Amino acid sequence: xxxxxxxxxxxxxxxxxxxxxxxxxxxxxxxxxxxxxxxxxxxxxxxxxxxxxxxxxxxxxxxxxxxxxxxxxxxxxxxxxxxxxxxxxxxxxxxxxxxxxxxxxxxxxxxxxxxxxxxxxxxxxxxxxxxxxxxxxxxxxxxxxxxxxxxxxxxxxxxxxxxxxxxxxxxxxxxxxxxxxxxxxxxxxxxxxxxxxxxxxxxxxxxxxxxxxxxxxxxxxxxxxxxxxxxxxxxxxxxxxxxxxxxxxxxxxxxxxxxxxxxxxxxxxxxxxxxxxxxxxxxxxxxxxxxxxxxxxxxxxxxxxxxxxxxxxxxxxxxxxxxxxxxxxxxxxxxxxxx
Amino acid sequence: xxxxxxxxxxxxxxxxxxxxxxxxxxxxxxxxxxxxxxxxxxxxxxxxxxxxxxxxxxxxxxxxxxxxxxxxxxxxxxxxxxxxxxxxxxxxxxxxxxxxxxxxxxxxxxxxxxxxxxxxxxxxxxxxxxxxxxxxxxxxxxxxxxxxxxxxxxxxxxxxxxxxxxxxxxxxxxxxxxxxxxxxxxxxxxxxxxxxxxxxxxxxxxxxxxxxxxxxxxxxxxxxxxxxxxxxxxxxxxxxxxxxxxxxxxxxxxxxxxxxxxxxxxxxxxxxxxxxxxxxxxxxxxxxxxxxxxxxxxxxxxxxxxxxxxxxxxxxxxxxxxxxxxxxxxxxxxxxxxx
Numbered sequence: 001x002x003x004x005x006x007x008x009x010x011x012x013x014x015x016x017x018x019x020x021x022x023x024x025x026x027x028x029x030x031x032x033x034x035x036x037x038x039x040x041x042x043x044x045x046x047x048x049x050x051x052x053x054x055x056x057x058x059x060x061x062x063x064x065x066x067x068x069x070x071x072x073x074x075x076x077x078x079x080x081x082x083x084x085x086x087x088x089x090x091x092x093x094x095x096x097x098x099x100x101x102x103x104x105x106x107x108x109x110x111x112x113x114x115x116x117x118x119x120x121x122x123x124x125x126x127x128x129x130x131x132x133x134x135x136x137x138x139x140x141x142x143x144x145x146x147x148x149x150x151x152x153x154x155x156x157x158x159x160x161x162x163x164x165x166x167x168x169x170x171x172x173x174x175x176x177x178x179x180x181x182x183x184x185x186x187x188x189x190x191x192x193x194x195x196x197x198x199x200x201x202x203x204x205x206x207x208x209x210x211x212x213x214x215x216x217x218x219x220x221x222x223x224x225x226x227x228x229x230x231x232x233x234x235x236x237x238x239x240x241x242x243x244x245x246x247x248x249x250x251x252x253x254x255x256x257x258x259x260x261x262x263x264x265x266x267x268x269x270x271x272x273x274x275x276x277x278x279x280x281x282x283x284x285x286x287x288x289x290x291x292x293x294x295x296x297x298x299x300x301x302x303x304x305x306x307x308x309x310x311x312x313x314x315x316x317x318x319x320x321x322x323x324x325x326x327x328x329x330x331x332x333x334x335x336x337x338x339x
Numbered sequence: 340x341x342x343x344x345x346x347x348x349x350x351x352x353x354x355x356x357x358x359x360x361x362x363x364x365x366x367x368x369x370x371x372x373x374x375x376x377x378x379x380x381x382x383x384x385x386x387x388x389x390x391x392x393x394x395x396x397x398x399x400x401x402x403x404x405x406x407x408x409x410x411x412x413x414x415x416x417x418x419x420x421x422x423x424x425x426x427x428x429x430x431x432x433x434x435x436x437x438x439x440x441x442x443x444x445x446x447x448x449x450x451x452x453x454x455x456x457x458x459x460x461x462x463x464x465x466x467x468x469x470x471x472x473x474x475x476x477x478x479x480x481x482x483x484x485x486x487x488x489x490x491x492x493x494x495x496x497x498x499x500x501x502x503x504x505x506x507x508x509x510x511x512x513x514x515x516x517x518x519x520x521x522x523x524x525x526x527x528x529x530x531x532x533x534x535x536x537x538x539x540x541x542x543x544x545x546x547x548x549x550x551x552x553x554x555x556x557x558x559x560x561x562x563x564x565x566x567x568x569x570x571x572x573x574x575x576x577x578x579x580x581x582x583x584x585x586x587x588x589x590x591x592x593x594x595x596x597x598x599x600x601x602x603x604x605x606x607x608x609x610x611x612x613x614x615x616x617x618x619x620x621x622x623x624x625x626x627x628x629x630x631x632x633x634x635x636x637x638x639x640x641x642x643x644x645x646x647x648x649x650x651x652x653x654x655x656x657x658x659x660x661x662x663x664x665x666x667x668x669x670x671x672x673x674x675x676x677x678x
Contacts, residue, residue, distance in 0.1 A: 315427045
C-alpha cells in the first residue's frame with residue numbers, strides 16, 4: 001500500500017486524512033504567538049490536579065477527547081491511540097490511555113513524539129488495519145524541568161542557550177481517506193539517530209540540528225523535491241540558536257532555508273516572554289502543528305508543509321554517566337488534497 | 340494489505356517472515372532452563388563495560404548484530420530498527436541505535452516491548468514500506484532494580500511476590516515474505532490499557548494478568564480460534580503467581596489454560612535459582628521467544644504459537660504519587676508457513 005522511495009521515506013498512497021487537531025496549552029503559551037489558535041488554554045499549570053504530572057496526563061486526555069469531538073467521532077469509533085511523552089516510562093500517555101477503552105501503542109522519541117506518532121498512525125491507516133487513529137503527545141514545563149534538570153523550588157539561573165519546555169498537549173485524529181477537501185499525510189521519513197558529541201542538557205537545539213538536517217535532506221532526495229516546493233518546512237523545537245545552527249548546516253549542504261523555514265520553538269513564544277532560545281518539549285511542536293499550522297492549511301495559505309519534529313534522546317542518567325546526546329528527527333509531509 | 344478482523348486484531352496477509360532471532364543473556368539466565376538455546380551467555384553482568392546501563396545497551400547492540408549475522412543480512416540491508424526497554428527515556432535502545440545507521444522507531448511498552456516491536460515491525464513489512472526490520476529489546480537486573488525499586492547495595496529483602504528482572508536481550512529480524520519454509524507473523528492484537536487497582540511494585544504478575552486475559556480473548560474471538568488450536572499460548576512474564584491468577588481469570592471467562600499454556604517468567608529460571616515468582620523485564624519474554632520458542636518452531640514441535648508479552652506501565656513517580664499500575668498486553672501469533 002505504501003511505496004518505498006528511499007531507504008527512509010514512505011509515501012502513503014492511500015492518503016491518511018487529518019480529521020482534526022486539538023490543543024490544550026498552559027497560561028504562558030496562551031499569551032504567546034498563537035493564543036487565538038489554541039483550542040483550550042489552561043487557567044493555571046495544575047489544571048485542577050494535585051501534581052504537575054497528573055496535570056500533564058489530564059492535558060493529553062483532554063486533547064484526545066477534544067480532538068474526537070472536533071472530528072465528530074464517537075469514542076467507540078476510535079480504533080487506535082498512539083502516544084508518547086517525556087516522562088519516565090511515558091506515564092502521561094499511559095495514564096491518559098487508561099481512560100479510553102482503545103488499543104494503545106506507547107512510543108518514546110523525546111520531542112520528536114508528534115511526528116513519530118503521526119508516521120506510525122499513517123502507517124496503520126494507510127495499510128487499512130485501522131480506520132481511525134489518534135496521535136497524541138504532551139509536555140509540561142514543571143514536570144520536565146524537575147525530571148531533567150533542577151528542582152523548580154531551587155530557582156536555578158537558566159543559561160543563555162536554554163529553551164523553555166512548553167506546557168502543551170496536541171492530538172491529531174487520522175482516518176482513512178474519504179471524498180472531499182482535506183489535508184492528509186502524504187509521506188514520512190523515519191529518522192536515523194545522530195550524535196554530534198554535544199553533552200550540554202541546556203543546549204538541546206545545537207544537539208538536534210544535525211538530525212533535522214539529515215532527515216530533511218533524506219526526505220527531499222527521496223521525493224526528488226526542492227526546498228522551495230514547500231510552503232513551509234517546520235522543525236520541531238530547535239529554538240533560536242538551534243535554528244540558526246540548522247540554517248548554517250543546511251547552507252553547508254547546499255540548501256537555502258531563508259524563505260519558507262520555521263521552527264516551532266522559535267515561533268511559539270513572544271520575545272518579551274523571556275524564554276531565551278524559545279520553546280522545547282514534545283508539546284511545543286504538537287501545540288504549533290495542531291493549532292496554527294492546521295488552520296493555515298485549512299485556509300489554504302499553506303498547501304504543502306514538511307513537519308520535522310526533533311528529539312534529544314538522552315536521560316539524566318546517561319548524561320551523568322558522561323554520555324553525549326543522541327538525537328533524532330522524523331519528518332511528516334502534510335498536503336492539502338486539492339493542491 | 341492487512342485485514343481488520345476485529346477492533347484490535349490485524350491479520351498480516353503478506354506473512355512477514357521471521358528471518359532469525361538472537362539472544363544475549365546474563366550468567367544467571369545462562370544457568371537457567373534454556374541455557375543450550377541462547378546465542379550468547381555473558382560471563383559477567385557488566386559485559387566489559389563501566390556501568391550496568393552501558394552493559395544493557397551493549398547487549399541490545401550485540402543482539403541486533405548477532406541477529407543480522409544469523410539472518411545473513413548486511414547492516415546496509417537493514418531498513419528499520421524498532422526497539423524499546425525499561426530505562427528512563429529508553430536509553431539502552433537509543434544508544435544501541437546510534438551504532439546502526441538505520442531509521443529508528445523508539446517504543447515504550449515496559450515488558451510488552453518485544454510484542455509491541457514485532458507487531459509494529461510486521462505492520463511495516465506487511466504494508467511493503469520496509470523489507471527488513473529488526474525488532475529488539477533488553478532488560479538488565481541491575482539497571483531495572485535500582486531504577487524501579489531499591490539500590491542494589493542496600494541488599495533489600497525481596498517480598499515473596501517479587502519476580503527477578505531478567506538480564507537478557509533479544510532481537511528478531513523480520514523480512515518480506517519469500518519462498519520456502521519459514522515461520523511468520525500471522526496476526527497481532529494490540530492491547531488496551533487495563534488497571535485493576537494493584538499498586539504493589541513487587542506484585543506485577545497480579546497487576547498484568549487481567550491485561551493478558553483481555554488481549555488473548557480478543558485475539559481468539561477475532562480469529563474465531565480456540566485455545567486448543569494453539570501448540571502454545573505464551574504469556575510474557577506474569578511469573579508463577581501471576582500465571583496462576585491468569586489461569587483462574589481465564590477459567591472464570593470460560594477458557595481452560597491447562598494443557599498448552601506457558602509463561603516466560605515461570606519458565607526461564609530453574610526452581611533452585613531462588614527467583615521467587617520467576618523472571619520479569621522485557622528481556623524475559625525476548626530471551627525465551629528468540630531462543631527456545633523459535634527453535635521449537637524450527638523443529639516443528641510448535642507450529643502455531645500465540646506470544647503475549649505483558650507490560651506494567653507505572654513509573655516510580657506514579658507509584659510514589661499513589662497511582663495504581665496500568666497494564667497492557669500485546670499478542671503476536673506466529674505460525675510455520677507449511678503448517
